[in-house]
Amino acid sequence: MRFPTAILEGKKFPRVILSIRPPTHSHRQGISSLMEKAYEMGAWYYDLPSLTHLQFFRELKRSTEDEILMGLCHLEVEEGISLLGKPLHRFELKVVSTIKKNLFPSHFPKNIFPTLPSSEVFTQKEIDRIAFDPLRFDKALSLLDPKTSPFLFVGERYGDWMLALGRIDLLKEMILRVREKGFIPIFSGQWATFVLPRAKPLDVAAYGVPINKKWSLFDLTHACDLIKKFDKPVISLNPLADGELLSQAEEAFFFLFEELKIYSAIVEISSEEEMETIFKTIEKVPSLISHRKT
Numbered sequence: 099m100r101f102p103t104a105i106l107e108g109k110k111f112p113r114v115i116l117s118i119r120p121p122t123h124s125h126r127q128g129i130s131s132l133m134e135k136a137y138e139m140g141a142w143y144y145d146l147p148s149l150t151h152l153q154f155f156r157e158l159k160r161s162t163e164d165e166i167l168m169g170l171c172h173l174e175v176e177e178g179i180s181l182l183g184k185p186l187h188r189f190e191l192k193v194v195s196t197i198k199k200n201l202f203p204s205h206f207p208k209n210i211f212p213t214l215p216s217s218e219v220f221t222q223k224e225i226d227r228i229a230f231d232p233l234r235f236d237k238a239l240s241l242l243d244p245k246t247s248p249f250l251f252v253g254e255r256y257g258d259w260m261l262a263l264g265r266i267d268l269l270k271e272m273i274l275r276v277r278e279k280g281f282i283p284i285f286s287g288q289w290a291t292f293v294l295p296r297a298k299p300l301d302v303a304a305y306g307v308p309i310n311k312k313w314s315l316f317d318l319t320h321a322c323d324l325i326k327k328f329d330k331p332v333i334s335l336n337p338l339a340d341g342e343l344l345s346q347a348e349e350a351f352f353f354l355f356e357e358l359k360i361y362s363a364i365v366e367i368s369s370e371e372e373m374e375t376i377f378k379t380i381e382k383v384p385s386l387i388s389h390r391k392t
Contacts, residue, residue, distance in 0.1 A: 101140060102386045104361065106331060107282050107303045109248055111362060113355070113386055115170060116373070117145035119366045128368075130154045135370055137162065139377055145364050146171045146247065159246065170364075171247040172286070175256040178235030178272050181228050186256070189220075196220045197262045225263050230271045236279075244280035251306060252276055253286035261287075261296045273301050284333065290314045290321040294328055304331035304361055311346075311353045312339045322358060331361035338365060344372060347379040355385045 102113045116136050120128025133144060133154055146152045146169040159167045179186040186193065196219040242250065252272060260268050269285075276283045283302045287293030290307035291314070297305065305328075307321075308314060314321035325332050334354050337343075343350040354360045367373045380386045 101142065102380065106249070106361070109282065111249065112143040113362045114376070114380055115143050115145050115362060115364045116141055116376070117147065117364050117366045118151065118368075120368050130157070132367060132370065132373065133158050136367070136373060137164075137167070139373065142166050143168045143170065145169075148172075149241065152242075156246075167246070169247045170249055170251060170284075171242045172251040172254065173238055173242070173276070174254040175252065175260060175269065175272060176254070177238040178231050178275075179228060179256065179260070179268060180231040180234070181224070185231070185234070186228065192218055192220055193259055193263070196225075197259060220263075225265065228260075228263070228265055228268065230268050232275065235272060235275060239276070239279050239281075242281070248280075248282055249303065250276055250281040250283055251286045252283045252302070253306075255288055257285060257297075258287050258289050258293055261293060266296065266299065269297070269300055277301070286335065288315060291316050291324060294321075294324050294332075298328075298330070302330075304333055306333040306335050306364070308335045309354070309358070309360070310334065310337050310339045311343060311350050325358050325360065332358075334358075334360050334363040336366065337363040341366070341368070341372075344375060347375055348382050351379055351383045351386065355383055 103110045104113055105111070118129050118132045118136070120132060129151060136144070137158060142164075144151070144155055146155055152169065152171060155167070155169045176185070176187050181189055195217060199217065199219055257269060260266065273283050273285075284304045284306055285293075285297050285300055285302045286306040287297060288308060290309055293307060294305060309321055309325065309332075337354055338347060338350055351363070354363055365376055367376065
């Protein structure tokens, strides 16, 4: 089948992208075999959330010699942030403690963060000292290729955290760097109702946030209202709610593409059966049906 596409900053972008996430016990072998199966069924664009995914994607591209094959790589914001010359992940508990205790109102969902062994928080002076680390960021970027991954997800959990700490300036530096290296950035966050209004000033092509018919952080109704009014493309992450909506995939896609008018969805696949379900569902959603020449 032909995957439906749209245009994002002058380049083709699929409205459904497969993210191969096989069970842990067969992880590496599963990625390779499911990528090959998806290719046979007509997929030409893959979500590549790890270097392992990227490795198998490159092997598939070499074996097929298909220049059309493209991937969507991910770059975590943490790769480009340091404090006092040390990667920020070394202070992760302190980052989380600061966000959890100081920066969110009392109704903030308590299950977002685990119980912390320490209550130590950053001072504002320490937050101000968090800096962009261009050498480490460029090293991570150098592993990727804009020719085969023209679009690049930038963000993940540290993207949300930097917004929560009020350091959108660091994100802007990274986005600028990404564009200078020839990629088209897409910001990916986890907390939809928090991220969308705060990350809007970023020079990105689109925004990826978890949204599906069952839930969205932090409030589904609020998230839906934001997305409907948002004037930049929104990409649904986890559109099938960790597989819970797989048996209702058609209804789930109607909700996203027909009601919320999202731009694209990245769908996690762990088996050939799930893949076949997704392919069949695409053929049933009006806004996803590819136009065919007659």
